[in-house]
Amino acid sequence: MTPTVTEDSGVPVDDFWAIVPAGGSGTRLWPLSRAGHPKFLHDLTGEGHTLLQGTVARVAPLSGERVVVVTGVAHADAVRAQLPHLRAEQVLAEPSPRDSMAAIAWAAAVIEARDPEAIVGSFAADHVIPDGAAFRGCVREAIDVARDGFLVTIGVEPTFPATSFGYIQMGHRLAGHASAARVRQFVEKPDAARAAAYLATGEFRWNAGMFVVRASVLLDLLGQWHPELAAGARELAADPSSLPRVWPRLTRIAIDHAVAEPAADIGRVAVVPGSFTWNDIGDFATLRELLPAADGVAVLGDAGQVVTLDSTGLVAARGGRTVAVVGLTDIIVVDTGDAVLVTSAAQAQEVKGVVDALKATGRTTLI
Amino acid sequence: MTPTVTEDSGVPVDDFWAIVPAGGSGTRLWPLSRAGHPKFLHDLTGEGHTLLQGTVARVAPLSGERVVVVTGVAHADAVRAQLPHLRAEQVLAEPSPRDSMAAIAWAAAVIEARDPEAIVGSFAADHVIPDGAAFRGCVREAIDVARDGFLVTIGVEPTFPATSFGYIQMGHRLAGHASAARVRQFVEKPDAARAAAYLATGEFRWNAGMFVVRASVLLDLLGQWHPELAAGARELAADPSSLPRVWPRLTRIAIDHAVAEPAADIGRVAVVPGSFTWNDIGDFATLRELLPAADGVAVLGDAGQVVTLDSTGLVAARGGRTVAVVGLTDIIVVDTGDAVLVTSAAQAQEVKGVVDALKATGRTTLI
Numbered sequence: 001m002t003p004t005v006t007e008d009s010g011v012p013v014d015d016f017w018a019i020v021p022a023g024g025s026g027t028r029l030w031p032l033s034r035a036g037h038p039k040f041l042h043d044l045t046g047e048g049h050t051l052l053q054g055t056v057a058r059v060a061p062l063s064g065e066r067v068v069v070v071t072g073v074a075h076a077d078a079v080r081a082q083l084p085h086l087r088a089e090q091v092l093a094e095p096s097p098r099d100s101m102a103a104i105a106w107a108a109a110v111i112e113a114r115d116p117e118a119i120v121g122s123f124a125a126d127h128v129i130p131d132g133a134a135f136r137g138c139v140r141e142a143i144d145v146a147r148d149g150f151l152v153t154i155g156v157e158p159t160f161p162a163t164s165f166g167y168i169q170m171g172h173r174l175a176g177h178a179s180a181a182r183v184r185q186f187v188e189k190p191d192a193a194r195a196a197a198y199l200a201t202g203e204f205r206w207n208a209g210m211f212v213v214r215a216s217v218l219l220d221l222l223g224q225w226h227p228e229l230a231a232g233a234r235e236l237a238a239d240p241s242s243l244p245r246v247w248p249r250l251t252r253i254a255i256d257h258a259v260a261e262p263a264a265d266i267g268r269v270a271v272v273p274g275s276f277t278w279n280d281i282g283d284f285a286t287l288r289e290l291l292p293a294a295d296g297v298a299v300l301g302d303a304g305q306v307v308t309l310d311s312t313g314l315v316a317a318r319g320g321r322t323v324a325v326v327g328l329t330d331i332i333v334v335d336t337g338d339a340v341l342v343t344s345a346a347q348a349q350e351v352k353g354v355v356d357a358l359k360a361t362g363r364t365t366l367i
Numbered sequence: 368m369t370p371t372v373t374e375d376s377g378v379p380v381d382d383f384w385a386i387v388p389a390g391g392s393g394t395r396l397w398p399l400s401r402a403g404h405p406k407f408l409h410d411l412t413g414e415g416h417t418l419l420q421g422t423v424a425r426v427a428p429l430s431g432e433r434v435v436v437v438t439g440v441a442h443a444d445a446v447r448a449q450l451p452h453l454r455a456e457q458v459l460a461e462p463s464p465r466d467s468m469a470a471i472a473w474a475a476a477v478i479e480a481r482d483p484e485a486i487v488g489s490f491a492a493d494h495v496i497p498d499g500a501a502f503r504g505c506v507r508e509a510i511d512v513a514r515d516g517f518l519v520t521i522g523v524e525p526t527f528p529a530t531s532f533g534y535i536q537m538g539h540r541l542a543g544h545a546s547a548a549r550v551r552q553f554v555e556k557p558d559a560a561r562a563a564a565y566l567a568t569g570e571f572r573w574n575a576g577m578f579v580v581r582a583s584v585l586l587d588l589l590g591q592w593h594p595e596l597a598a599g600a601r602e603l604a605a606d607p608s609s610l611p612r613v614w615p616r617l618t619r620i621a622i623d624h625a626v627a628e629p630a631a632d633i634g635r636v637a638v639v640p641g642s643f644t645w646n647d648i649g650d651f652a653t654l655r656e657l658l659p660a661a662d663g664v665a666v667l668g669d670a671g672q673v674v675t676l677d678s679t680g681l682v683a684a685r686g687g688r689t690v691a692v693v694g695l696t697d698i699i700v701v702d703t704g705d706a707v708l709v710t711s712a713a714q715a716q717e718v719k720g721v722v723d724a725l726k727a728t729g730r731t732t733l734i
Contacts, residue, residue, distance in 0.1 A: 030691075031689075031691070307721050307724050307725065309717060309720045309721065309724065310714075310717070319688075319707075321686075321704070321705050321706055321707060322398075322705065322706040322707070322725075322730070322733055323706070323707050323709075324397075324398070324706065324707070324708045324709070324710075324718075324721040325708075325709045325710070326708070326709070326710035326711075326714050326717050326718055326720065326721060327710055327711060327713070327714030327717055328709065328710065328711055328714070331709060333707070333709050335707055337688075338688050338689065339688055339689040339690070339691065340686075340688060340689070340690050340691070340700070340702055340707055341691045341692075341693070342690075342691070342692045342693070342695065342698060342700050342709050343692070343693035343694055343695065344693075344694060344695055346694070347677075347693050347694030347695070350676060350677070350693050350694055351691075351693055353676045353693065354674050354676065354691040354693060357674050357676065358674065358689075363689070366689055
């Protein structure tokens with residue numbers, strides 16, 4: 001199937017709301033990302049805005065000021081400080097982590113209470129999409145598809161047989177839309193051979209965890225498989241004072257398992273394919289790919305503080321000190337004020353082990 | 368030839384003086400070693416004393432207080448601070464670098480002026496010899512050989528076919544001494560094949576740059592090939608006020624080329640073999656071998672600040688921060704207050720290129 005890029009027309013969609021789940025600790029990005037200051041609060045791409053600010057700015061041409069951020073209570077103040085134009089009720093503070101379904105359902109219920117016909121799009125706060133116009137073109141088509149009652153996901157065209165993402169298998173095209181198709185199935189992160197087989201078919205897309213759907217449809221679908229979750233979310237929206245009582249009882253489950261997969265099985269999920277570059281910055285190897293490289297080394301921070309000889313990889317100079325790298329291939333060096341990490345691109349997923357080790361030895365101020 | 372370890376008898380030798388040349392910038396040990404604070408001023412082995420202090424303490428059982436340190440004028444105060452028991456005249460401050468022959472000749476002439484029969488031993492301030500008693504046993508024999516008019520060097524038994532050291536080829540044994548032999552020749556740093564061939568003969572020793580000789584013999588031998596150097600050194604000893612005039616005119620030459628090699632050609636050089644462990648800490652790969660390793664990683668500094676997972680190599684934690692290393696083999700990480708270096712053991716010799724790069728870009732405060 002040929003990838004389609006729908007150009008964004010630039011006009012906001014009056015009944016469209018953006019939901020931005022801002023969660024996750026980003027332990028694979030330690031020591032840049034910390035539990036108290038997770039990755040979405042950082043400018044990891046050196047573009048002058050944080051991942052959270054970039055996410056909101058990217059969708060704003062469609063949503064206008066209709067944005068709701070859901071984050072942990074520990075990060076709510078930092079989120080508000082980074083997004084000063086949001087009103088108090090646009091930042092929902094979770095008393096405790098209850099996974100993505102509870103977060104998105106709560107936001108959807110709050111939006112539904114204001115506008116029962118509203119369409120919502122959920123976009124994680126820590127993803128990077130350099131081509132915002134191409135992204136919005138896909139979302140705009142997804143909004144149109146969502147008006148027909150579908151739960152719509154964006155399927156990112158794979159550029160390599162990734163094993164760290166789930167996949168979406170596309171089915172028949174949906175009539176009346178530029179590129180949307182039904183979803184045949186969602187599949188879990190594959191092994192390398194299976195990922196290559198997926199790519200060979202041309203039917204599979206990366207699951208970037210983006211969903212566009214009428215708020216009421218999302219909650220009604222959720223009600224089919226997790227009625228207590230849908231009812232709890234609507235209770236929170238109707239009576240904010242119920243939060244301390246209702247929140248702790250909400251089922252911990254990801255939106256994929258709670259709604260997307262079962263809804264696909266009954267033919268209620270569509271996919272709009274997108275061929276834009278998408279990066280979830282899962283680890284430093286992924287981050288490296290986002291950054292321009294001079295002489296083979298991508299630099300985050302002040303390039304004037306970095307000296308590299310015969311090396312390739314990523315250097316993050318965030319400690320105010322000179323970082324020198326000599327004769328190493330695919331090396332990752334992350335310098336911060338109180339900690340320095342050295343690993344390789346191939347081992348980047350294992351960085352979370354450092355956080356585990358620090359936790360185990362009681363050095364919790366560093367994590 | 369079987370290595371011989373002569374046990375040290377523990378009695379000082381009344382006419383023996385130690386000369387400690389404290390020079391060299393140690394650019395291969397950047398950022399631990401800096402031009403303003405070179406490696407001999409550091410505790411690189413984590414033993415609680417600097418290399419300079421360790422060198423003086425190692426020879427003190429033979430020399431007593433008869434020690435003369437020769438160092439650059441920029442480091443004289445630091446040397447005096449580290450060796451507070453030395454009198455002012457025991458630290459000779461070179462106005463400018465003139466290589467090892469000028470430094471040693473000056474010290475030898477100063478000692479000769481005090482005791483015309485004195486025997487001197489020259490031991491660089493930045494070498495490490497864990498077994499001081501074995502070292503002193505060799506020096507004690509070298510002193511006895513020096514009484515016969517020889518320039519005596521210590522030949523360290525090679526433990527591998529090193530290509531970063533010069534070698535000494537031993538000739539016939541000297542009668543009347545436990546293990547001393549004549550030197551057939553000094554040879555320059557060999558390539559790997561030649562080094563292996565040297566080891567196979569059993570006749571070759573590492574040239575550790577240690578010389579034991581009667582002060583007057585050294586200066587008289589020097590006078591044969593470099594009369595202006597010998598005369599200049601004796602003028603400095605006779606009239607310290609001549610330093611600004613005489614010093615800049617002294618020939619820049621290493622003691623090996625100025626005296627040791629030509630004297631070997633006329634049969635005036637002997638060697639005492641030593642089988643002690645000797646390390647000149649030429650780079651971080653060499654330093655690593657000196658340090659105990661836990662889980663494959665040698666740590667210099669506070670081991671409580673180091674977290675390593677599936678890694679081997681060296682971590683120097685001298686920056687007061689946590690250093691984490693994940694999944695790297697033979698890695699070198701050196702953390703200091705204002706700079707961090709990352710390289711591999713195999714590339715350790717190339718670290719001097721960082722100093723060159725910093726110099727070229729004007730960042731001289733870091734070098």
